[in-house]
Amino acid sequence: MTRSTRRSIVLGVLLVCGGAITLARSQAPGAAAQGRGADGAPVIQVDRLKDNLFVLRGGGGNTAVFVGSDGVTVVDTKIPGWGQPLLAKIRELTDKPVVRIINSHTHYDHVGGNVDFPTTVDVVAHANTKVNMERGLPPKGAESRVPPDVFKANGGRNIAKRTFQDRMTIGRGAERIDLYYFGRGHTDGDAWTVFPELRVMHAGDIFSGKLVPLLDSTNGGSGIEIPDTLAKAAALEGVDAIITGHSTVMTPADLREYSEFNRDFLNYVREAKKAGRTVEDAATRYTFPAKYTGYRAPQPDSIKNNIEVIYAELK
Ligand SMILES: [Zn+2]
Numbered sequence: 001m002t003r004s005t006r007r008s009i010v011l012g013v014l015l016v017c018g019g020a021i022t023l024a025r026s027q028a029p030g031a032a033a034q035g036r037g038a039d040g041a042p043v044i045q046v047d048r049l050k051d052n053l054f055v056l057r058g059g060g061g062n063t064a065v066f067v068g069s070d071g072v073t074v075v076d077t078k079i080p081g082w083g084q085p086l087l088a089k090i091r092e093l094t095d096k097p098v099v100r101i102i103n104s105h106t107h108y109d110h111v112g113g114n115v116d117f118p119t120t121v122d123v124v125a126h127a128n129t130k131v132n133m134e135r136g137l138p139p140k141g142a143e144s145r146v147p148p149d150v151f152k153a154n155g156g157r158n159i160a161k162r163t164f165q166d167r168m169t170i171g172r173g174a175e176r177i178d179l180y181y182f183g184r185g186h187t188d189g190d191a192w193t194v195f196p197e198l199r200v201m202h203a204g205d206i207f208s209g210k211l212v213p214l215l216d217s218t219n220g221g222s223g224i225e226i227p228d229t230l231a232k233a234a235a236l237e238g239v240d241a242i243i244t245g246h247s248t249v250m251t252p253a254d255l256r257e258y259s260e261f262n263r264d265f266l267n268y269v270r271e272a273k274k275a276g277r278t279v280e281d282a283a284t285r286y287t288f289p290a291k292y293t294g295y296r297a298p299q300p301d302s303i304k305n306n307i308e309v310i311y312a313e314l315k
Pocket of ligand 1 (some may be wrong): 105107
């Protein structure tokens with residue numbers, strides 16, 4: 001991979017998932033801000049959330065690393081090319097082997113490293129995410145900004161092997177992991193991973209932070225369903241901290257607020273459609289309600305894209 005290819009892929013990450021921009025802005029300017037050191041080598045930052053739970057940042061979506069007695073569970077594997085650096089970083093944290101990957105959804109910046117893991121590793125995802133992985137279609141509104149499909153380029157290596165519909169439990173006791181599906185939103189296969197003993201949840205991009213979401217209708221995303229999906233997840237008991245797709249660790253109260261933000265946005269779009277406004281006009285007129293402090297659009301066209309998706313759903 002040439003340096004310019006790398007740069008365009010890194011840029012793609014920034015453009016696809018707005019949360020990455022928050023991350024980049026919070027770091028020093030320059031190459032390191034994009035997850036690479038001055039020599040171009042991948043830089044993965046480790047935050048220890050609990051004794052046996054880490055958040056690994058850089059190179060795409062936030063990865064959760066959960067160390068159990070039988071091995072390591074990895075939630076999301078970053079952009080293509082970052083699987084090996086991720087494995088190397090995990091080896092610095094524990095001697096135990098990686099036994100499973102959980103993918104929060106199908107996007108390349110969360111599954112890209114899958115192909116670098118041994119094929120003996122179990123790969124768990126929602127049933128719709130497996131279908132989306134097999135199709136390999138780029139996210140709606142970001143078609144020109146994503147790299148070629150990583151699974152197609154690797155003969156389908158480490159596409160999801162085990163799937164669930166509404167709920168799945170893995171392991172037991174202090175090492176139990178609960179997976180939930182609460183409905184469509186960012187895609188139609190957004191898995192919520194809970195570590196009940198630690199009271200921590202990994203949300204993936206369906207909870208991207210205080211950001212206008214990417215509604216990837218190509219992969220089943222829905223602007224009509226996302227408020228309810230988020231509200232169901234926020235109502236789940238026994239969670240204190242939520243690892244977002246790209247932003248900081250947040251709380252269930254933040255998630256409730258995010259649900260309301262999306263509900264208010266949906267209501268705005270419904271009214272605009274009723275009033276006969278074009279997508280362009282509705283987008284130009286939109287202003288962020290004052291009560292949602294710190295919220296913003298990750299891309300100049302985020303609002304317009306989402307109005308377009310919701311208009312199509314309302315037909
Ligand atoms: Zn995503």
